Amino acid sequence: MTVDASAPPGNRMTVPPPRDTLGRRGSVFLSLHPRLRLTLLLSAPLFWLGLVYIAALAALLITALWTVDTFTGQISQTWTLDNIITVLTGSLYQTVTVRTVGVALLVTIVDIVIALPIAFYMAKVASPRAQRILVIAVLMPLWASYLVKAYAWRSVLSQDGILQWLLAPFGGETPGYGLPATIITLSYLWLPYVILPIYAGLERVPDSLLEASGDLGGKTGATLRLVVLPMIWPAIIAGSIFSFALSLGDYITVNIVGGANQLLGNLVYTNVGAANNLPLAAAIALIPIVIIFGYLAVVRRTGALENL
Amino acid sequence: MSAENPAIRLTGLTKVFGTVTAVDHVDLDIAEGEFFSMLGPSGSGKTTVLRLIAGFEQPTAGTISLFGQDVTERAPFDRDVNTVFQDYALFPHMTVLENVAYGLRVRGVSRRDRLARARDALETVRLGGFGDRKPSQLSGGQRQRVALARATVVRPKALLLDEPLGALDLKLREQMQVELKELQRELGITFIFVTHDQEEALTLSDRIAVFNEGKIEQLGTPAEIYDRPVSPFVAAFVGTSNVFDDEVSRRLVGHGGLHSLRPEKISIGPELSPPATDRTALGTLAEVIYVGSSTRLIVDLDVGKRITVLEQNDAHRVGEDQRGSRVSVGFQDVDVVDLESATATAQQ
Numbered sequence: 001m002t003v004d005a006s007a008p009p010g011n012r013m014t015v016p017p018p019r020d021t022l023g024r025r026g027s028v029f030l031s032l033h034p035r036l037r038l039t040l041l042l043s044a045p046l047f048w049l050g051l052v053y054i055a056a057l058a059a060l061l062i063t064a065l066w067t068v069d070t071f072t073g074q075i076s077q078t079w080t081l082d083n084i085i086t087v088l089t090g091s092l093y094q095t096v097t098v099r100t101v102g103v104a105l106l107v108t109i110v111d112i113v114i115a116l117p118i119a120f121y122m123a124k125v126a127s128p129r130a131q132r133i134l135v136i137a138v139l140m141p142l143w144a145s146y147l148v149k150a151y152a153w154r155s156v157l158s159q160d161g162i163l164q165w166l167l168a169p170f171g172g173e174t175p176g177y178g179l180p181a182t183i184i185t186l187s188y189l190w191l192p193y194v195i196l197p198i199y200a201g202l203e204r205v206p207d208s209l210l211e212a213s214g215d216l217g218g219k220t221g222a223t224l225r226l227v228v229l230p231m232i233w234p235a236i237i238a239g240s241i242f243s244f245a246l247s248l249g250d251y252i253t254v255n256i257v258g259g260a261n262q263l264l265g266n267l268v269y270t271n272v273g274a275a276n277n278l279p280l281a282a283a284i285a286l287i288p289i290v291i292i293f294g295y296l297a298v299v300r301r302t303g304a305l306e307n308l
Numbered sequence: 309m310s311a312e313n314p315a316i317r318l319t320g321l322t323k324v325f326g327t328v329t330a331v332d333h334v335d336l337d338i339a340e341g342e343f344f345s346m347l348g349p350s351g352s353g354k355t356t357v358l359r360l361i362a363g364f365e366q367p368t369a370g371t372i373s374l375f376g377q378d379v380t381e382r383a384p385f386d387r388d389v390n391t392v393f394q395d396y397a398l399f400p401h402m403t404v405l406e407n408v409a410y411g412l413r414v415r416g417v418s419r420r421d422r423l424a425r426a427r428d429a430l431e432t433v434r435l436g437g438f439g440d441r442k443p444s445q446l447s448g449g450q451r452q453r454v455a456l457a458r459a460t461v462v463r464p465k466a467l468l469l470d471e472p473l474g475a476l477d478l479k480l481r482e483q484m485q486v487e488l489k490e491l492q493r494e495l496g497i498t499f500i501f502v503t504h505d506q507e508e509a510l511t512l513s514d515r516i517a518v519f520n521e522g523k524i525e526q527l528g529t530p531a532e533i534y535d536r537p538v539s540p541f542v543a544a545f546v547g548t549s550n551v552f553d554d555e556v557s558r559r560l561v562g563h564g565g566l567h568s569l570r571p572e573k574i575s576i577g578p579e580l581s582p583p584a585t586d587r588t589a590l591g592t593l594a595e596v597i598y599v600g601s602s603t604r605l606i607v608d609l610d611v612g613k614r615i616t617v618l619e620q621n622d623a624h625r626v627g628e629d630q631r632g633s634r635v636s637v638g639f640q641d642v643d644v645v646d647l648e649s650a651t652a653t654a655q656q
Contacts (some may be wrong), residue, residue, distance in 0.1 A: 211364050212397035214384040216411035216462060226414070230401045 062134065064282035073276050083283035093267070095212050097287055100263045103183055103254075104247035110187040111194040112236060119195050120228075123202035124210070135199070146259055147262045148254045153185040177236075177259040185253050190246050194239035201235025202228070237299050244295060248288040264288055312325035313376035314500040315340040315466055316361060321370035322357050330356040332522035333370070338466075338500065340375075343492050345501045346511040348519030349545065354502045357519075358468050362391045362499065375465060375605075385414075390459040391468045394475070396451045398443035403452050405430065407656035411462035429461040430454075449480045456491065466498040473508065485511055506546045510534060518542050536645060543568035543647065550574075550615040551647070554637045560589055566647040571618035576605060576626070577636050585638030591615075593635050596628045607637055 015202035018024060030037055036266025064083050069076045087093045122134045141149065154177075156162050163174040175181050179261040205228060264287055314337040323331040331353045338344045346354040352618055362373055363384035371380045379387050386428060388412070389600045398407050405426050406413075412422035430436055433453035443451055452472060459467055469488075475479045489512055492499045503509050509516050510530040518526045518541075526542045533546055543549035549568040557563045575583035582588040594614065595606035603626055605617040617637060621628060 019440070054440065080343070184311065206392045206395065208395055208397035209399060211362075211384065212393060212399075212408070213414070215362060215364075215391045216414065217385045217415040219383075219385055220413045226410070227399055231399075 031171075035046045055202060060282050060285060063279055064286055066279045068277050068279055075278060077082040083280050084286075086280065087283045087287065093287070096262055096264055096267055097291075099179070099261070100265075100288070101291060103179060103263065104184070104244045106183050107186045107190065107193075108240045109245045110183065111191050112198075112240060114187070114191060115194040115198050115239060116236075119198040119202055122195075122199050123205075124207070135196075138195050138199075141188075142192055147252065149189060150185060150253050153188065154255075154257050155183070157181045157184070177257050178262055179258065181257040181259075182254045182261065182263075185257050186247050186250060189253065193242035193246070197235045197238040197242075198232060201232035201238075205231050234300070237302070237303065241295070241299070245288075245292050248291060314338055314373075314558045315342070315375060316360075316500070317373040318357070319373070319645060321351075321357065321360060321372065322368045323360060323365060329522050331360065331367075334381040334522075334524055336517065336524065336527070338498060340498055341496050342491070343499045343501065343514045344574050345513035345516045346519055347516050347546070348507060348525075349504055352519040353522040354517075354519040355470055358391075358502050361466075362389060362468055362525075363387050364615055385542055387547040389461060389468055390464040390466075391470065392452075392472045394456045394457040394470045394472065396443075398451055398454055398458070400443055400531070402442075403439065404435065404441050404443065404446070404505055408439075408442065408458045408461055410458065415462070425461055426457075429457040432494075432583060433457045433487075446474050449484065449584055452476065452484060455486075455605045456488075460491070462498065464498060467492075467495075469499060469501045469505070472483070472502075473505075481508075488512065510546070518546065539570060540566065540568065540647060540648065543645065545626075548618075550611065550613075553592060556611060556613045560587060560609075560613070561641075561644055562587070568645045568647055569615075569639060569643060572602075573617065574637050574639045576607070576616045576617050576619060577638070579634040579636050582636035583638035588636055588638040588643045590626060590634065590636050593626070593631055593633050596626055596630070596631050607635060619649040623638055 030040075063075075065081070066075055066077050066083060067080050068074070091240055095173065118134075118138075122138075126134060157174050158164070159174065159176065161174060167173055176183070184237050198247060209227055209231075210223055213227045214220075218226065249265055251263060251269050254261055254263045256267060267284050268281045271277045271284065316336075316338040318334050318336040321331055321334040321336075322329070326636040329593035333351075334357060346357060348354045356365065360367050363379070363382060363386075367380065371378055373379065374388060396615060398404075399410065402410070405423060406428050408653075409426035417425070419603055424577050427436070427439060433448060434457055435453055435457070436441055438446065438450065443454065446454065452475075455472070472488075473484050476484060485508060488499070488501075501509070501512060510533070513530055514572040515527065515529055516533050517524045520541050526538045528536075533542065537546060537549065538550050540549075543551055548571050550571065552560055552567045552569070554564045554566065557567045561567055575585060577583045579590060582590075589609050589611060591609035593605060594608045595604075597604040597606070598621075600621075602621055605619060605626060606614060608614050615637070
């Protein structure tokens with residue numbers, strides 16, 4: 001109460017009144033018109049989203065309903081379901097679809113199994129300093145070109161590569177090029193995308209919850225099963241969406257280390273290039289899109305998407 | 309207190325974090341059924357002692373015994389104590405009932421039994437109808453009670469409470485204090501209560517340990533701690549105290565040394581009619597602060613010492629308009645605490 005009395009009079013006049021500039025008037029106008037603010041904020045990204053994402057998908061769907069003139073090689077814009085029917089019934093497409101989904105699932109499982117302990121160590125064990133270094137270490141491979149990494153694995157997996165050299169003393173040998181090599185390489189490529197969401201999810205689990213579980217008599221296994229896993233389930237799902245979706249669309253890795261095996265992406269690539277059948281390629285490309293939508297629908301039912 | 313097997317016995321307990329000694333050779337016996345508070349400012353080591361007892365931290369040196377058994381090397385899930393966490397630490401993905409039943413679940417109690425016992429525990433904290441809710445749907449006070457029910461349903465031999473009332477507003481805190489005290493009497497187990505709120509510690513505890521810089525500065529009943537502080541730190545931390553240094557003591561108390569005096573033990577009167585007490589002194593009224601039931605007066609004594617005086621508000625209340633006027637203050641010799649001799653006694 002003495003503070004007011006003892007303060008020198010006129011102290012509050014030392015702050016000059018704001019000047020009436022154009023920028024100030026604009027700010028006042030904007031602050032009074034929230035809708036205009038929202039329009040300015042979102043119009044550019046919404047335009048981009050509409051044009052690039054939605055329009056491209058729609059174009060894909062439409063192209064799948066066209067056909068190619070077998071003589072001229074020109075796309076003829078006559079509407080037909082032939083491509084869709086071919087893709088759905090052809091045994092080649094069914095085999096490759098099953099193979100692709102199998103590879104994507106295995107890659108996802110391998111990634112989750114590797115990512116869980118790494119993310120747990122990063123979030124709950126490492127010191128804050130080590131934590132920062134580990135985050136950078138996990139992100140580091142993303143700075144290198146995808147192609148370089150795939151070819152690096154080709155060299156690692158080759159008959160006279162490092163893997164062969166490492167495993168030979170134990171009676172093992174490199175899997176060589178094929179689907180196992182594809183799964184190994186894809187797991188490596190997508191691992192950062194799986195570690196980071198799980199790490200973020202674990203960061204959100206307070207340490208006191210782990211302590212509370214132990215305090216109440218829960219041993220390590222019970223704590224992981226009953227407290228940690230249920231709480232980071234949405235994060236695991238988020239990571240799995242990355243590895244699953246990215247694996248479904250890949251065709252370069254399998255070309256480099258997959259031997260003669262083809263995935264859906266290879267079929268799309270062949271039809272766009274060598275076979276010059278864009279409508280069929282579009283129809284094949286719809287398969288992974290439908291699968292991903294199906295995956296998201298299943299995931300949604302577990303309630304995981306609400307907690308992302 | 310000097311029983312053969314105290315509920316908890318700490319011997320030479322030390323915890324070093326890097327270069328910081330958080331807990332420094334603490335020796336302490338806590339009796340069965342005692343409501344024991346560890347009081348101190350943040351960073352004084354009280355919470356670390358609690359976490360060492362719970363097993364969340366491993367001591368750098370020293371031992372911890374529960375009922376005569378050395379548990380220093382045991383994991384938290386192997387110790388018969390349970391903790392009520394400062395942030396309650398309720399599992400957000402479980403219902404209130406599942407939270408309370410958790411300790412029984414991991415111990416392998418059948419589903420029917422554990423849910424029945426969890427329901428009973430929720431009744432005792434008056435949350436009978438809330439079993440199906442998620443913790444996020446409860447208020448702070450309700451979460452606090454769930455945490456209590458969850459920690460007590462497994463029948464621990466001691467309950468550790470880490471500033472459990474810190475997040476509650478004043479009214480709720482006072483209400484929860486009463487409930488805690490009742491719960492402790494009902495269960496008859498040792499409560500170890502960590503707080504930085506001296507009033508809370510004084511209200512609830514059978515005994516208090518005042519922590520400062522990793523050491524126990526004073527150990528005693530609330531009355532001992534409040535009336536006979538052994539050091540300037542305790543005198544200043546527990547309640548408000550006027551601490552007189554050697555020179556001021558010489559002029560006010562009549563002999564040198566370090567002394568403390570509680571504000572409510574000082575009487576105040578006009579300059580020309582001093583209170584009829586053993587000692588009196590003159591000064592100027594520097595500040596008058598109305599705090600409801602009482603008035604806090606800041607007096608600048610002529611001997612060069614600023615003191616605080618607490619006066620109960622009655623018809624003759626000192627008004628704000630008397631600021632700056634000359635006053636006389638007085639106090640009795642028995643109310644003056646000799647901090648140096650008290651320290652000497654405590655160290656014997």
